[in-house]
Amino acid sequence: RAKSMGRNRFEFFNHNLQADIINTKRTADEILAGIDNCEFTAWYQPQFSARTMELTGVEALVRWKHPSKGLLTPDKFLRIADEINVVQMLDRIVLETALRDKMRWAAHGITVPKVSVNVSARRLHDGSLLESLADLHIRPGELSFELVESIFLDESEDVASQNLERIKALGIDIEIDDFGTGHTSIVSLLKLKPKRLKIDRQLVKPIVNASQERALVSSIIEIARSLGVETVAEGVETAAHAELLRDLGCDILQGFAFSRPLSFDDFSAEATGTGWRLAS
Numbered sequence: 001r002a003k004s005m006g007r008n009r010f011e012f013f014n015h016n017l018q019a020d021i022i023n024t025k026r027t028a029d030e031i032l033a034g035i036d037n038c039e040f041t042a043w044y045q046p047q048f049s050a051r052t053m054e055l056t057g058v059e060a061l062v063r064w065k066h067p068s069k070g071l072l073t074p075d076k077f078l079r080i081a082d083e084i085n086v087v088q089m090l091d092r093i094v095l096e097t098a099l100r101d102k103m104r105w106a107a108h109g110i111t112v113p114k115v116s117v118n119v120s121a122r123r124l125h126d127g128s129l130l131e132s133l134a135d136l137h138i139r140p141g142e143l144s145f146e147l148v149e150s151i152f153l154d155e156s157e158d159v160a161s162q163n164l165e166r167i168k169a170l171g172i173d174i175e176i177d178d179f180g181t182g183h184t185s186i187v188s189l190l191k192l193k194p195k196r197l198k199i200d201r202q203l204v205k206p207i208v209n210a211s212q213e214r215a216l217v218s219s220i221i222e223i224a225r226s227l228g229v230e231t232v233a234e235g236v237e238t239a240a241h242a243e244l245l246r247d248l249g250c251d252i253l254q255g256f257a258f259s260r261p262l263s264f265d266d267f268s269a270e271a272t273g274t275g276w277r278l279a280s
């Protein structure tokens with residue numbers, strides 16, 4: 001009986017594995033077709049000064065206008081896009097879309113001081129990124145790259161840090177994304193000298209109710225400040241979070257309390273309407 005159970009189990013997993021492989025292959029093909037058909041675009045989540053509540057910029061986030069499944073968020077495709085090595089292409093689409101949309105907003109009288117884009121590790125190591133950036137004529141402070149810390153820990157660290165210096169020299173700011181999770185190191189702050197540090201939403205979420213987490217976030221903000229690095233809190237979901245983070249000295253706030261990520265049109269409508277309202 002044990003034996004037959006074991007066999008049943010094996011077949012069960014085997015079956016799922018096969019289904020997984022077929023699904024992955026299908027999604028991979030759809031991603032490639034989607035790139036050709038311009039189905040990928042950027043949505044925008046606003047960021048606000050904690051002190052003045054003014055718009056400081058937006059984070060551009062990749063979205064897939066899937067022909068049959070509707071709008072898809074990155075959790076549905078980014079892992080597979082990474083496996084087939086096309087995240088760099090998506091990053092490039094998002095970067096170009098975001099810079100173009102920033103100009104479209106300006107033409108509509110909407111000032112978006114800065115756009116931040118997420119940049120995958122591989123893209124940072126690849127020299128073609130720098131070539132494509134040199135042609136863009138970026139004004140200092142208007143573009144920012146969000147990088148996750150794991151980027152800085154692999155064997156080609158030197159190449160990456162050289163590329164980082166070149167990126168900074170082009171007037172592009174560097175932000176450390178998802179700080180406080182994964183391979184966090186304070187040393188990386190000293191080495192990279194980023195413009196901003198984004199505190200991960202896992203750390204932000206408990207601060208209103210849990211004093212230890214609050215103390216931790218407070219310390220991160222203090223350390224960043226002592227190094228001249230600005231702090232951005234992500235995942236700010238309530239007005240209570242926003243107030244507390246402001247009191248702790250956090251510079252910039254981003255999260256559902258202010259707005260979910262929006263399409264270009266919806267963002268434009270919000271920005272020209274009655275103004276952003278803080279959800280409680």
Ligand code: C2E
Nearest residue numbers: 061062073074091094118119120235236237254255256261
């Ligand atoms: P991230 O860079 O940390 O981006 C923030 C994510 O948190 C976004 O999810 C955003 O919608 C979500 N978020 C914002 N405010 C809140 C909040 O108050 N509560 C909660 N629960 N969530 C909030 P999204 O757009 O699904 O993106 C997920 C991740 O996918 C991003 O995390 C980033 O790592 C990656 N990603 C997104 N766009 C790109 C891209 O163009 N290129 C690359 N390489 N990665 C991207």
Ligand code: MG
Nearest residue numbers: 059118146177
């Ligand atoms: Mg990000």
Ligand code: MG
Nearest residue numbers: 177178198234
């Ligand atoms: Mg983040």
Ligand code: MG
Nearest residue numbers: 178200201234
């Ligand atoms: Mg995050």
